Amino acid sequence: MDLSFSDEDLAFQKEVKDFMSQSLPADVHDRSDRGLHPKKEEIVRWQKILHEKGWIAPNWPVEHGGAGWSLTQKYIFNQEYFLAGAPQVTPFGISMVGPVLYTFGTQDQKDKYLSRILSSDDWWCQGYSEPGAGSDLASLSTRAVRDGDHYVVNGQKIWTSFAHYADMMFCLVRTDPDVKAQMGISFLLIDMKTPGVTVKPIIGLDLDHTLNEVFFDDVRVPVENRVGEENKGWTYAKFLLGNERNVIARVARSKYQLARLKDIARQESMNGAPLIEDADFKRKITKVEIDLMALENTELRYLSQEIAGHKLTAEPSILKIEGAQIAQAIKGLTVEALGMYAVAYEPDALTERRNDGPIGPDYAHGIMADNLYQRAATIYGGSNEIQRNIIAKLILGL
């Protein structure tokens, strides 16, 4: 196993570092740094800068607009990107539906959607989960019935992140209710402006609006908006979920958050001394830092195996479980470090509705919101229990 970077890799690392320090807008960095969700305008502006540089979709094939980087370069980019405090690129277009379209879509679908995904001119959302179908996704019941050259869609999706921003949804629907659950599903692309689509907000634990319910009431979707074959949607859905699991160790993001935690612990005090010097708090920080170093080593080990041609199976599940738990532990300690200032959480303190600013030190604002939102990290993208089931089956052979 070789974990060292070549001279070319180190030069590339410097190029990415320089680009990030020169190009990431200060306001986008500030929101991300506070752990707040980016506004649509901010993230689109930033993604357009990345697109102009040709770095918006490192994982796409070059012929479709990808960067043509090696696995090591992608790893380095990912590290430097998050270490610079940048917000995650909205995954629904670039990481999820884009790869489905260039792999299984028709030429018309590729021509119509891929370039608008790259340029962030279309915002996509993911219509998978339903009130009765989450971990057991194949039991979904949103129904699509063929009527000439359209499908008529009726049903409901839930937990649809940023559906209120979205122009398009990629959606799993049931086209055949009389076969085994996985066999009767199709993958549709739905224009969110189609009559009969209603988006209703769900306000999360963080008191922010990122989640939604989406209702379909006789929504007519052209058959040409179906990806691949009718009733084969489960294949494309699984392909997409496989891509989703690629970016989940979040080592660089956690390193950034850990550095922020230490910074706060240096500024907060305990019994008249900086909190970071408190033996008990130091022990907690050290424990999470060691866990993070171990995770980074594990991720690099898997990267090295992939470069050597080994196909990963349940390894991404290991990274997802540990990565989410470490991120939650860091956020929990940051709340602890802030003490009462974390409790004084005011979601609208930085908005135009307020002119007196947040209570407590500037760095306190947003920490509690992010801590509460991070509770979801062990649920979305396949809950930790589901990831453990995958490990039990594929690695332990249970």
Ligand SMILES: Cc1cc2nc3c(=O)[nH]c(=O)nc-3n(C[C@H](O)[C@H](O)[C@H](O)COP(=O)(O)OP(=O)(O)OC[C@H]3O[C@@H](n4cnc5c(N)ncnc54)[C@H](O)[C@@H]3O)c2cc1C
């Ligand atoms: C912040 C957030 C954003 C989301 N964004 C989207 C989105 O944009 N689009 C979308 O389609 N969905 C989205 N989701 C939904 C997410 O994919 C589901 O919440 C997730 O799949 C779990 O499904 P569920 O909520 O129905 O819980 P359930 O599947 O009902 O699970 C409930 C509990 O039971 C456990 N459990 C279930 N089955 C098993 C099993 N076989 N073995 C052991 N334990 C089990 C689970 O781990 C969990 O703890 C989002 C969720 C969150 C929290």
